[in-house]
Amino acid sequence: MSKKYNGSCHCGAIQFSYEGEEITSGLRCNCSICARKGAMMSPEAIPVDALKIKANGEDLGLYQFDSRVAKHYFCRRCGIYTHNEMARKPGHCRVNLGCIEGLDTSNFEVKVFDGKNLL
Numbered sequence: 001m002s003k004k005y006n007g008s009c010h011c012g013a014i015q016f017s018y019e020g021e022e023i024t025s026g027l028r029c030n031c032s033i034c035a036r037k038g039a040m041m042s043p044e045a046i047p048v049d050a051l052k053i054k055a056n057g058e059d060l061g062l063y064q065f066d067s068r069v070a071k072h073y074f075c076r077r078c079g080i081y082t083h084n085e086m087a088r089k090p091g092h093c094r095v096n097l098g099c100i101e102g103l104d105t106s107n108f109e110v111k112v113f114d115g116k117n118l119l
């Protein structure tokens with residue numbers, strides 16, 4: 001059963017929503033950027049078309065490095081990382097579970113993706 005989720009950065013300048021699999025667990029990655037961010041991500045890879053972003057172009061920051069395939073998005077006002085477009089699955093995103101409205105991740109089982117060696 002799919003579920004509708006709404007999320008935002010801390011200051012609210014960036015809002016997103018999507019409909020997808022119910023979120024019952026989290027994903028962490030140990031690559032150089034994810035290790036620094038420490039965010040718990042959605043296990044589901046969400047098609048870019050399914051993720052609706054509402055933000056002023058100015059506020060939505062984009063960070064890329066190395067191959068510049070993955071796109072790491074964040075809020076330029078409050079600095080919160082909201083979502084990224086995946087290197088391994090172009091055209092798909094993972095969202096920061098901490099940004100999702102009403103979602104309590106404290107008891108979530110967390111899988112670790114070995115991005116350090118696989119990306």
Ligand SMILES: [Zn+2]
Nearest residue numbers: 009011075078
């Ligand atoms: Zn913000």
